[in-house]
Amino acid sequence: MPARKPKKQTHALWGGRFSSGPHPALEAVNRSIDVDFRLWPFDIALSKAWARALVGARVLKRAEGATMRRGLDRVGRRIAGGAKPIRSDEDVHTLIDRLLHDEIGEVASRLHTGRSRNDQVATASRLLTMDALDRVLAGVRDLQKVYVARASGLTDAIMPAYTHMQRAQPVTGAHWMLAHFWALERDRVRLAAARRSAGVMPLGSGAVAGSAFRVNRPRLARELGFHSISANSIDAVGDRDFMLDALFAISGVALHLSRLAEDLILYGSSEFGFVRFGDAFSTGSSMMPQKRNPDALELARSSPARMGGNLFALLATIKGTPSGYNKDFQDDKRPLFDAIDAMLLLLPAVAGTVRTLKFNRKRMRDAVSGSMMATDLADSLVRSRVTFRDAHSAVGSLVREAENAGVDIGSLPDSSFRAAHPLFGKRARRELEPERSLANREIPGGTGARAVAVQLANAKRSLRVR
Ligand code: ARG
Numbered sequence: 001m002p003a004r005k006p007k008k009q010t011h012a013l014w015g016g017r018f019s020s021g022p023h024p025a026l027e028a029v030n031r032s033i034d035v036d037f038r039l040w041p042f043d044i045a046l047s048k049a050w051a052r053a054l055v056g057a058r059v060l061k062r063a064e065g066a067t068m069r070r071g072l073d074r075v076g077r078r079i080a081g082g083a084k085p086i087r088s089d090e091d092v093h094t095l096i097d098r099l100l101h102d103e104i105g106e107v108a109s110r111l112h113t114g115r116s117r118n119d120q121v122a123t124a125s126r127l128l129t130m131d132a133l134d135r136v137l138a139g140v141r142d143l144q145k146v147y148v149a150r151a152s153g154l155t156d157a158i159m160p161a162y163t164h165m166q167r168a169q170p171v172t173g174a175h176w177m178l179a180h181f182w183a184l185e186r187d188r189v190r191l192a193a194a195r196r197s198a199g200v201m202p203l204g205s206g207a208v209a210g211s212a213f214r215v216n217r218p219r220l221a222r223e224l225g226f227h228s229i230s231a232n233s234i235d236a237v238g239d240r241d242f243m244l245d246a247l248f249a250i251s252g253v254a255l256h257l258s259r260l261a262e263d264l265i266l267y268g269s270s271e272f273g274f275v276r277f278g279d280a281f282s283t284g285s286s287m288m289p290q291k292r293n294p295d296a297l298e299l300a301r302s303s304p305a306r307m308g309g310n311l312f313a314l315l316a317t318i319k320g321t322p323s324g325y326n327k328d329f330q331d332d333k334r335p336l337f338d339a340i341d342a343m344l345l346l347l348p349a350v351a352g353t354v355r356t357l358k359f360n361r362k363r364m365r366d367a368v369s370g371s372m373m374a375t376d377l378a379d380s381l382v383r384s385r386v387t388f389r390d391a392h393s394a395v396g397s398l399v400r401e402a403e404n405a406g407v408d409i410g411s412l413p414d415s416s417f418r419a420a421h422p423l424f425g426k427r428a429r430r431e432l433e434p435e436r437s438l439a440n441r442e443i444p445g446g447t448g449a450r451a452v453a454v455q456l457a458n459a460k461r462s463l464r465v466r
Pocket of ligand 1: 032036091117118121325327329330331
């Protein structure tokens with residue numbers, strides 16, 4: 001390999017102390033612009049705020065600050081207009097610095113006073129994370145609205161609820177749909193908490209010991225939309241916890257989408273036939289003309305693997321790094337950006353899939369078999385002061401008898417009921433009506449019609465307040 005390249009007149013933010021430029025292999029491995037390019041709007045915003053703060057600290061003359069801010073706006077317009085990085089742009093900060101020199105000349109060299117890419121990249125990454133979490137939050141909220149709308153149309157649809165994927169007890173379609181709503185509600189709490197954890201401003205920490213110029217940090221934080229400033233400069237440049245929080249919160253959304261997806265993939269199969277996927281959200285098969293595939297849901301089902309991988313990649317990147325900034329942290333962005341991108345693609349696709357589902361109420365209702373009301377039958381004995389243990393055993397014998405005879409429990413003769421328990425009278429069979437089972441569950445959080453109406457109203461309210 002050739003030795004270090006002779007020093008060229010490229011635009012670098014460092015290099016004065018070396019006799020030659022970096023080896024191409026080092027340059028190549030060090031470059032992060034392909035990944036961190038998307039930080040540019042945030043880097044420009046923080047640079048503009050920094051320029052103003054430097055004026056406040058009397059490092060820059062007022063006119064210099066104004067020139068810098070105008071120049072940064074022009075740089076922003078150039079990048080938005082398609083200006084591309086060049087080979088010597090190590091990262092997004094170098095790119096913006098180079099373009100700023102292009103725009104306003106030598107005065108640009110004063111911008112990097114009292115700051116380091118260490119506090120800069122931490123600040124820009126936090127701004128991006130807050131912005132991304134806002135968009136994920138909006139996407140989750142949109143999906144919740146779809147759930148609420150679908151639940152509203154299913155308040156009188158009866159279907160089985162499953163445990164261990166075995167038919168368990170009847171519920172309304174609305175109750176099932178809202179189960180997924182509340183999972184997303186918890187996600188929104190976590191996403192909002194992650195946003196808050198990103199809202200602490202590192203700028204002013206310099207490389208590690210704090211800036212030597214007394215810029216007004218609280219003011220800088222307010223200007224940039226942070227709720228507070230970091231307490232310790234060493235911690236500030238080495239802290240990526242906010243990214244972990246964001247990745248964990250996004251992983252939670254992925255988990256919940258995957259569970260909804262699995263429900264719907266099953267319900268959409270011919271075996272269940274509870275739902276049919278809308279044309280615009282189904283894909284065909286290149287070979288089998290009859291296919292109607294729920295691809296978006298399958299990708300939702302796979303997404304926790306990707307999100308979890310990203311979360312773990314960052315955990316492992318941070319582990320064992322010494323305090324302060326380390327170049328290891330440059331690898332923080334790929335997992336974060338990947339999780340954000342994937343989630344922002346997924347949310348509208350899942351929302352569209354759910355919005356365009358067609359529910360088959362008859363199939364849902366037909367899947368509710370008599371034995372699913374076995375608990376209700378036992379409960380009716382308990383109301384006549386039988387212990388639940390004895391009631392459970394009495395109904396168990398009925399279930400066994402029906403199973404052996406290959407009939408539904410409701411088709412057994414009265415004599416079987418009386419034999420199972422003397423307190424089973426003429427009206428015992430009524431307990432096997434799913435409507436009655438639902439009506440018995442008006443407990444808050446239960447599947448009774450009034451309880452679900454309250455639940456639906458609470459769901460709508462939480463969309464208004466958060
Ligand atoms: N590209 C770097 C990163 O993403 C910016 C910070 C570089 N700091 C440094 N001292 N080399 O982490």
